[in-house]
Amino acid sequence: xxxxxxxxxxxxxxxxxxxxxxxxxxxxxxxxxxxxxxxxxxxxxxxxxxxxxxxxxxxxxxxxxxxxxxxxxxxxxxxxxxxxxxxxxxxxxxxxxxxxxxxxxxxxxxxxxxxxxxxxxxxxxxxxxxxxxxxxxxxxxxxxxxxxxxxxxxxxxxxxxxxxxxxxxxxxxxxxxxxxxxxxxxxxxxxxxxxxxxxxxxxxxxxxxxxxxxxxxxxxxxxxxxxxxxxxxxxxxxxxxxxxxxxxxxxxxxxxxxxxxxxxxxxxxxxxxxxxxxxxxxxxxxxxxxxxxxxxxxxxxxxxxxxxxxxxxxxxxxxxxxxxxxxxxxxxxxxxxxxxxxxxxxxxxxxxxxxxxxxxxxxxxxxxxxxxxxxxxxxxxxxxxxxxxxxxxxxxxxxxxxxxxxxxxxxxxxxxxxxxxxxxxxxxxxxxxxxxxxxxxxxxxxxxxxxxxxxxxxxxxxxxxxxxxxx
Amino acid sequence: xxxxxxxxxxxxxxxxxxxxxxxxxxxxxxxxxxxxxxxxxxxxxxxxxxxxxxxxxxxxxxxxxxxxxxxxxxxxxxxxxxxxxxxxxxx
Numbered sequence: 114x115x116x117x118x119x120x121x122x123x124x125x126x127x128x129x130x131x132x133x134x135x136x137x138x139x140x141x142x143x144x145x146x147x148x149x150x151x152x153x154x155x156x157x158x159x160x161x162x163x164x165x166x167x168x169x170x171x172x173x174x175x176x177x178x179x180x181x182x183x184x185x186x187x188x189x190x191x192x193x194x195x196x197x198x199x200x201x202x203x204x205x206x207x208x209x210x211x212x213x214x215x216x217x218x219x220x221x222x223x224x225x226x227x228x229x230x231x232x233x234x235x236x237x238x239x240x241x242x243x244x245x246x247x248x249x250x251x252x253x254x255x256x257x258x259x260x261x262x263x264x265x266x267x268x269x270x271x272x273x274x275x276x277x278x279x280x281x282x283x284x285x286x287x288x289x290x291x292x293x294x295x296x297x298x299x300x301x302x303x304x305x306x307x308x309x310x311x312x313x314x315x316x317x318x319x320x321x322x323x324x325x326x327x328x329x330x331x332x333x334x335x336x337x338x339x340x341x342x343x344x345x346x347x348x349x350x351x352x353x354x355x356x357x358x359x360x361x362x363x364x365x366x367x368x369x370x371x372x373x374x375x376x377x378x379x380x381x382x383x384x385x386x387x388x389x390x391x392x393x394x395x396x397x398x399x400x401x402x403x404x405x406x407x408x409x410x411x412x413x414x415x416x417x418x419x420x421x422x423x424x425x426x427x428x429x430x431x432x433x434x435x436x437x438x439x440x441x442x443x444x445x446x447x448x449x450x451x452x453x454x455x456x457x458x459x460x461x462x463x464x465x466x467x468x469x470x471x472x473x474x475x476x477x478x479x480x481x482x483x484x485x486x487x488x489x490x491x492x493x494x495x496x497x498x499x500x501x502x503x504x505x506x507x508x509x510x511x512x513x514x515x516x517x518x519x520x521x522x523x524x525x526x527x528x529x530x531x532x533x534x535x536x537x538x539x540x541x542x543x544x545x546x547x548x549x550x551x552x553x554x555x556x557x558x559x560x561x562x563x564x565x566x567x568x569x570x571x572x573x574x575x576x577x578x579x580x581x582x583x584x
Numbered sequence: 585x586x587x588x589x590x591x592x593x594x595x596x597x598x599x600x601x602x603x604x605x606x607x608x609x610x611x612x613x614x615x616x617x618x619x620x621x622x623x624x625x626x627x628x629x630x631x632x633x634x635x636x637x638x639x640x641x642x643x644x645x646x647x648x649x650x651x652x653x654x655x656x657x658x659x660x661x662x663x664x665x666x667x668x669x670x671x672x673x674x675x
Binding site: 357359384487 | 607639644658660
C-alpha cells in the first residue's frame with residue numbers, strides 16, 4: 114500500500130492499495146457490494162474487455178450501477194463521460210457526439226421516448242443489475258490507460274458543457290489512507306462534482322459509502338444512513354434544509370457534516386450546529402471547473418481572508434471582483450465548446466463568483482454572469498428569458514434571482530407584455546399561470562420562475578442590452 | 585363583495601398556506617398528502633423546489649418570510665409547525 118499522489122493509475126488499483134476490500138458500498142434497493150467485488154468487476158453485468166480504449170458515455174439512472182461502472186471503466190476506457198440523472202435525455206446525442214463516444218452504457222433502452230432522436234452514432238451497451246462473472250483477469254491482464262473523465266455542467270443555451278478532468282485532478286484534494294471507523298454518505302449524486310468527490314474519497318480510502326437510491330425518500334435515506342453508522346456526510350445547503358425539516362434528521366449522529374454546491378448561509382450553519390452539536394460543520398467551495406478550492410470549518414459563513422492566501426496546494430486571487438483559482442485540482446479544458454477557454458494563460462480558472470472583503474473575511478456576493486443557483490442546480494437567465502419571450506403575448510422579459518431560505522435562490526421573472534394586461538378581474542393571474550405553464554412545457558422545473566411580475570418597462574442600457582443587477 | 589371571508593387573521597394564514605400547497609402540488613404534478621397538523625412536512629409530497637416556490641409566493645401574498653427573519657430560526661417539522669410559523673410571523 115504505497116500510493117503516491119500522481120502515481121494513481123486506476124480506481125480498481127486504488128481500491129487494492131487502500132486494502133479495505135471488505136468495506137461496502139450500499140445504495141439501498143439499487144444494490145450493495147464490497148469494494149473488493151467492485152474492483153473485481155463482479156458486481157455489475159458489464160463486459161469491459163470490449164470497451165478497452167473506447168470513449169464511453171455512462172448514462173445510467175441508478176447510482177449503484179454508476180459507481181460499479183465507473184470503477185470498471187476507469188483505466189480501461191480512453192474517455193468516460195458521466196451523464197447525470199436529472200439531465201433531460203434530449204441532450205444525449207449532443208453529449209455523445211461532443212465526447213466522441215462510440216459506446217453508450219445505459220440501463221434505459223435508447224429507443225425509449227424522451228431520448229434524443231439520433232444517437233445512432235454510438236453503440237448501445239445495456240447493463241442490468243445483478244452479479245456477473247468476474248472480470249478480474251481482464252482488468253489485471255492489460256495495463257491500464259489513463260482515462261479522461263468528462264463531467265457535465267450547465268451551459269448558457271440549455272445544452273450541457275463538457276468539462277474534462279483526469280483521475281489525478283479529481284483526486285488531488287483527497288488524502289489517501291484508510292481511516293477505520295469512518296463511513297461516508299452523500300445526498301449529492303456521485304455523477305456531479307461534489308458527490309463524485311465523496312465517492313472517490315471512499316474508494317481511495319476504502320471507506321464504507323452509503324448512497325441514496327432514487328426510490329428512497331429523504332427520511333428513509335437518513336434512517337438507513339443511521340443504521341449503517343454513517344459518520345461523515347455531504348449535502349448542499351438545500352439538501353440539509355430539507356433534511357432538518359424531517360424528524361429522521363435525528364437518526365444520524367455524524368462527526369463531520371459537509372456542505373458544498375451552494376453558498377452556505379449562517380442560518381443553515383447554525384441549524385446544523387444545533388442539530389449535531391458534536392459534529393464538525395464544514396462548508397467547501399468547489400466547482401466542476403475549479404475543483405475543490407477551500408474548506409471552512411469555523412462554523413461561520415464566508416472565508417477568513419488569510420485562507421485565501423494560505424490554502425496548501427491552491428492559489429487563489431481576486432481579480433475584477435471574482436475569485437480565481439489555480440491548482441492541480443482544476444479541470445483540463447472544455448470539450449466542444451467555442452466559448453472562452455476554461456483557464457487563462459497563467460492557468461487560473463475564473464469561478465465567476467463575486468466575493469467581497471468585509472472585516473477580515475471574504476463573503477460571496479452572487480455571480481458575475483448572473484447564473485442563479487437553485488439548490489445546487491445552475492440556471493442561466495438567458496435560457497429562461499428565451500422561452501418566456503416566445504409566449505405570444507410577451508414583448509420582453511428579465512429573469513433574475515430571488516433569495517430563498519429553502520433552495521438558496523429561486524428564479525423570478527419581470528415580464529413586459531405586448532399589450533397591457535386587461536384590468537378585468539382575474540385576467541392577470543390567468544395570464545401569469547399561462548406563461549408559467551408555457552415555461553413548464555419547455556424547461557426543467559428548477560428553471561421555471563416561482564413568480565411572474567408584469568412590469569410596464571425594463572431598463573435598457575446605451576449599448577442596447579437589458580440592465581441586469583447581479584447579486 | 586366578499587361573503588364568507590375569514591375574519592380571524594390566523595384563519596386567513598391557514599387558508600392561504602393550504603391554497604399555496606395545493607396550487608404548487610398541482611403545478612408540479614405532485615401528489616399531496618392530506619394536510620393535517622401532525623403531518624411531517626417531509627412526507628407531504630412536496631420536494632425542496634416546491635417548498636421554495638411556496639415560501640416565495642407566501643411572501644408575496646402574506647408579506648412575510650419567517651425563514652429569513654432570524655439566523656437562529658428553527659425549521660418547522662410538521663405542517664402544523666409550518667402554519668404556526670407563519671401565524672406567528674404575520675402578527
